Amino acid sequence: xxxxxxxxxxxxxxxxxxxxxxxxxxxxxxxGKKGKKEMETSKETFDPLPVETKAPATVVLLLxxxxxxxxxxxxxxIYTFAEKGNENKVSLFEVGALEPLCxxxxxxxxxxxxxxxMALGSMSTNGEVKNALKKLDVIPSLIEKLSxxxxxxxxxxxxxxxxxxxxxxxxxAQIFESNGLPPVIQLLSSSDPDVQKNSxxxxxxxVQDYKSRQAVHEFGGMVPLLELLKSDFPVIQQLVLKxxxxxxxxxxxxxxxxxxQGFEKLLEILSNQDFSDLHSDVLLIVANCLCNSxxxxxxxxxxxxxxxxxxxxxxxxPEIHSNAIKCISRSAQSSKCCKVLHEHGVEKVLVELLSxxxxxxNISTCHxxxxxxxxxxxxxxxxxxxxxxxLVESMSSESLHLKEAASAALSNLTHDKNNSMTVFExxxxxxxxxxxxxxxxxxxxxxxxxxxxxxxxxxxxRGIWSHGVMEALVEPLKSTDSQILLNSLQCxxxxxxxxxxxxxxxxxxxxxxxxxxxxxxxxxxLARACLAVVGIxxxxxxxxxxxxxxxxxLLEEINLSVNRRNKFSKLATTALLKSNLSVKYSLxxxxxxxxxxxxxFYDAGKARQGEKVPTLDxxxxxxxxxxxxxxxxxxxxxxxxxxxxxxxxxxxxxxEEHKKSRKKKKKEKEENEPVxxxxxxxxxKLIKDAKECILPLNDKEQYVTLARLVSDTMGGxxxxxxxxxxxxxxHLSELKSHLQSNVVPIDLIKKxxxxxxxxxxxxxxxQIGLSCTLVRAEYNRAFNEITLFDSPDSPLPRxxxxxxxxxxxxxxxxNTPLALQYQSI
Numbered sequence: 001x002x003x004x005x006x007x008x009x010x011x012x013x014x015x016x017x018x019x020x021x022x023x024x025x026x027x028x029x030x031x032g033k034k035g036k037k038e039m040e041t042s043k044e045t046f047d048p049l050p051v052e053t054k055a056p057a058t059v060v061l062l063l064x065x066x067x068x069x070x071x072x073x074x075x076x077x078i079y080t081f082a083e084k085g086n087e088n089k090v091s092l093f094e095v096g097a098l099e100p101l102c103x104x105x106x107x108x109x110x111x112x113x114x115x116x117x118m119a120l121g122s123m124s125t126n127g128e129v130k131n132a133l134k135k136l137d138v139i140p141s142l143i144e145k146l147s148x149x150x151x152x153x154x155x156x157x158x159x160x161x162x163x164x165x166x167x168x169x170x171x172x173a174q175i176f177e178s179n180g181l182p183p184v185i186q187l188l189s190s191s192d193p194d195v196q197k198n199s200x201x202x203x204x205x206x207v208q209d210y211k212s213r214q215a216v217h218e219f220g221g222m223v224p225l226l227e228l229l230k231s232d233f234p235v236i237q238q239l240v241l242k243x244x245x246x247x248x249x250x251x252x253x254x255x256x257x258x259x260x261q262g263f264e265k266l267l268e269i270l271s272n273q274d275f276s277d278l279h280s281d282v283l284l285i286v287a288n289c290l291c292n293s294x295x296x297x298x299x300x301x302x303x304x305x306x307x308x309x310x311x312x313x314x315x316x317x318p319e320i321h322s323n324a325i326k327c328i329s330r331s332a333q334s335s336k337c338c339k340v341l342h343e344h345g346v347e348k349v350l351v352e353l354l355s356x357x358x359x360x361x362n363i364s365t366c367h368x369x370x371x372x373x374x375x376x377x378x379x380x381x382x383x384x385x386x387x388x389x390x391l392v393e394s395m396s397s398e399s400l401h402l403k404e405a406a407s408a409a410l411s412n413l414t415h416d417k418n419n420s421m422t423v424f425e426x427x428x429x430x431x432x433x434x435x436x437x438x439x440x441x442x443x444x445x446x447x448x449x450x451x452x453x454x455x456x457x458x459x460x461x462r463g464i465w466s467h468g469v470m471e472a473l474v475e476p477l478k479s480t481d482s483q484i485l486l487n488s489l490q491c492x493x494x495x496x497x498x499x500x501x502x503x504x505x506x507x508x509x510x511x512x513x514x515x516x517x518x519x520x521x522x523x524x525x526l527a528r529a530c531l532a533v534v535g536i537x538x539x540x541x542x543x544x545x546x547x548x549x550x551x552x553x554l555l556e557e558i559n560l561s562v563n564r565r566n567k568f569s570k571l572a573t574t575a576l577l578k579s580n581l582s583v584k585y586s587l588x589x590x591x592x593x594x595x596x597x598x599x600x601f602y603d604a605g606k607a608r609q610g611e612k613v614p615t616l617d618x619x620x621x622x623x624x625x626x627x628x629x630x631x632x633x634x635x636x637x638x639x640x641x642x643x644x645x646x647x648x649x650x651x652x653x654x655x656e657e658h659k660k661s662r663k664k665k666k667k668e669k670e671e672n673e674p675v676x677x678x679x680x681x682x683x684x685k686l687i688k689d690a691k692e693c694i695l696p697l698n699d700k701e702q703y704v705t706l707a708r709l710v711s712d713t714m715g716g717x718x719x720x721x722x723x724x725x726x727x728x729x730x731h732l733s734e735l736k737s738h739l740q741s742n743v744v745p746i747d748l749i750k751k752x753x754x755x756x757x758x759x760x761x762x763x764x765x766x767q768i769g770l771s772c773t774l775v776r777a778e779y780n781r782a783f784n785e786i787t788l789f790d791s792p793d794s795p796l797p798r799x800x801x802x803x804x805x806x807x808x809x810x811x812x813x814x815n816t817p818l819a820l821q822y823q824s825i
Contacts (some may be wrong), residue, residue: 079119105138162202172205181631266285283326291333296331338375342801347369374412397436403440411453421460427461434472461498462498505536533572537578539579602631604630631759698790714751773785783801
């Protein structure tokens with residue numbers, strides 16, 4: 001017998017080999033001639049060869065042997081070596097142990113198969129080994145080892161290996177597709193606790209996917225899972241509860257859980273203080289089950305709901321407390337469940353918990369209040385019990401998560417106007433306005449939503465505005481979070497009902513981000529941005545500013561898009577033009593009877609397609625050119641200017657810079673436009689004369705007399721045949737030269753034809769309360785339409801065009817030859 005020693009510093013393990021092969025060994029070279037002759041004479045057998053090795057690589061080489069005894073000893077040695085630590089597992093992997101082991105686990109010899117699966121299972125708990133195993137397609141072979149024919153040791157290490165692999169999503173899918181769940185579920189009934197534990201870990205990893213959850217239910221996994229709740233091993237009980245947490249997310253599984261008395265088993269655990277370490281996980285399962293109205297009714301009848309309420313009230317570990325409250329939050333998602341909870345007085349319990357000095361409990365309670373607040377009766381109860389005021393107090397917390405949860409609850413509660421008033425009375429609006437600049441997106445969105453709910457009441461709206469909410473809303477409008485944008489825009493649209501709020505919003509720089517949101521491709525955000533524009537554009541100054549920022553062009557693009565236009569986009573366009581009549585007239589060539597011309601209106605002529613209408617300031621700075629003059633209406637009348645100055649002073653009382661800006665503009669106007677004072681006086685005299693001589697007359701005579709007044713003011717009647725001799729163009733050129741400006745006030749024009757006369761007629765009619773339109777015709781001409789009843793008995797009014805030049809005061813019925821001729825001249 002020959003001994004061979006290999007001394008390497010890894011491990012020491014004796015291996016006895018009984019070879020049956022007569023093949024030559026590389027040890028023959030070390031033998032003498034006598035040894036060679038002995039081997040040649042004995043070709044059929046080989047004497048037993050004890051080998052002592054300390055090298056893992058040598059043992060791994062033995063895995064390629066055809067001799068079962070060698071394989072048994074080699075696998076056993078590898079298992080023993082791997083069990084000593086992760087470094088050994090990596091060493092075995094590096095010398096190539098995985099591939100031969102994956103083959104040997106399917107060996108026909110039971111002992112070889114068992115030792116190989118033990119070695120592979122032990123190695124699989126290492127992360128590096130696990131990653132390598134995923135590439136070797138070993139899962140089908142491992143699943144085969146779960147059959148009833150295999151012994152419990154094979155089951156233990158096969159499930160250990162699968163548990164390690166199932167953490168990976170790809171391996172999880174492969175286990176499911178290889179029909180691995182049924183045998184794993186069967187092994188839940190194994191007598192070996194290690195097999196049970198490993199099987200539970202596999203199932204827990206797989207049920208993260210809804211397909212596996214359904215499969216566990218279909219393959220009857222609920223019964224053995226519930227049986228394992230009686231296990232003597234806490235780790236097994238905890239794993240069962242984690243699996244059940246996932247399984248009870250599905251309705252069908254919850255029904256089966258209830259049918260198998262699963263809830264009763266959970267209540268037994270909750271009643272046993274020896275299982276207090278399991279209570280937190282049990283309550284999470286209860287929370288899932290309480291989503292089902294049948295379950296909660298059953299619990300209410302059996303006293304189970306009262307037991308859950310006890311867990312909420314009794315002092316306990318914060319985690320258990322929080323999970324018990326989550327049961328309320330989950331169940332309150334259903335209106336039926338919410339009603340049952342309300343009948344059991346859950347609001348009182350939650351209000352008490354808002355005062356508990358634990359942030360996690362407070363957060364869970366706020367979530368439960370938010371859920372219960374979807375029920376009107378609960379809204380009232382929370383207010384009566386002081387819960388609304390306590391939620392407002394929570395908004396002062398240093399915890400961002402608590403402020404987020406409290407703001408969510410307030411958002412739901414303030415859909416009730418009485419709760420909104422309560423929040424306002426305890427100063428909640430000031431805290432909510434501050435949260436609009438919070439770093440937490442959900443808190444910002446919830447705060448904006450709550451303020452929006454509160455602002456529906458006029459008294460509260462003015463109180464909110466007085467605390468700087470318009471300035472605070474500017475920053476949220478720059479957010480990329482869609483919910484923040486939606487809630488902030490809704491709040492802005494509501495607060496824009498007040499003129500002071502609109503002034504403050506513009507002063508705070510809110511118009512640029514608002515106009516920029518008209519570029520949004522989020523359907524709801526775009527719709528609410530259009531709605532906000534409708535509210536802000538009520539005033540002329542913000543409407544003009546938004547026009548300068550390109551709002552009109554953006555709205556036109558929206559209205560032309562099938563996908564982007566909405567029910568507010570056309571309203572926004574109309575509102576923007578209605579407060580910017582000069583632009584409206586240039587773009588559309590039409591002013592309705594409801595479009596009232598006031599100070600600063602100008603006719604810049606018909607705008608070309610895609611051309612931006614210049615502002616009056618821009619036109620005033622342009623050098624004199626050969627084009628037709630821009631006619632401007634300057635009014636310093638009490639009817640317009642006095643009212644505007646009064647409004648400006650009221651607005652300026654809230655904004656000091658507004659006052660300075662107004663004084664600056666007044667000074668500039670006095671320096672740059674001295675002639676306007678005279679012009680204003682002239683126009684005012686016309687308005688005064690018109691009122692005195694026209695208002696006492698009947699409807700038809702009012703229009704006739706006004707037409708003649710306009711004609712007399714601008715050169716009198718002109719025969720159509722002599723129209724070319726009328727020197728109106730020369731007169732306008734002289735005015736431009738005298739003023740050294742392309743902008744000519746309408747007061748100075750003494751000779752004019754269609755366009756200027758129609759504008760003056762509309763201006764005077766608007767000031768004295770007569771109804772008429774202004775319509776641009778070809779070649780920058782214009783005419784006025786009016787509507788009159790021919791007689792008191794007429795069923796319908798008729799529309800007329802007013803002749804202002806050929807036979808001033810003649811009313812030409814619309815669409816008649818004379819009217820058509822007048823329009824086309």
